[in-house]
Amino acid sequence: MEHATDDKHIFGFWVYLMTDLIIFGVLFAAYAVLQGNTFGGPSAYDLFSLPTALANTLVLLVSSFTCGLAMLAAQSKKVNQTIAWLAVTLVLGATFLTLELTEFSRFIAMGDSWQRSAFLSSFFTLVGTHGLHIAVGLLWIVVAIVQLKLRGLTPAVTSKIVRFTLFWHFLDIVWIFIFTMVYLMGHAI
């Protein structure tokens, strides 16, 4: 019975992820339509640095891997190991967010904020929405670590970690498409 309820919780969370995917799909559509409308401002080619985008991608990919390791540790009932991998994921996620916000503030300092052109409005909306999800994920890791410290690996806490892992992998998949469609294709067209 416990198992069946847990499956239901995870499927419910999966359905949430699918609706979230539609949000990102719509933002991708807006970006694809507006990316050429630079209004005399900088284009994707002028603005983006590929090595920075690659660094972001690699940091997020490694964090996706370490959160998987946290879930494996949780499944084999190793509390301290779970906390350690979640902490590594937290640090990597925070690094990703710092890199992204540094990039944003560099653009804004040059006068290329979301107010500059339709291209930049759609860029900041798409990448900013992803960044907001990452920030929520970081908060979720902190809460999970606190609960692990207080309660240990109860079924409820384990289920929460499984759902967090799905959320984090989902954000990495969305980022692959941001990396490809926004950064790489911005350079290649």
Add this chain to the structure above:
Amino acid sequence: MHATLKSYIIGFVLSLLFTLTAFSLVMYPGFFHASYGVIVPGIIILAVIQLLVQLIFFMHLATEDGPRWKLAALVSTIGIILIVVVGSIWIMNHLNYNMMASPADMNTYIQSQDGF
């Protein structure tokens, strides 16, 4: 593949490989003797392969039990997204035809854009 250390390592190595390949293709096109006309579809294909790799090795979608509700939800969601994205690009690229000042201007525009 169920959640094992092996599945995570395979997923991680493959993702790393596809990411670095896509990056090198765009960063050093001369090295691969490829034009951007080939590279752009190439990196989109690499992104889709990486999506599948992570769904299978990180999110374990291939070994779902019983009725495959997760897969069904994902497939219908991807269907909606393709309609929205492809439809938006298609409509917005043709909308210019309907935004001209007069039919004469419109003819000039269509001739200049499409050569007929």
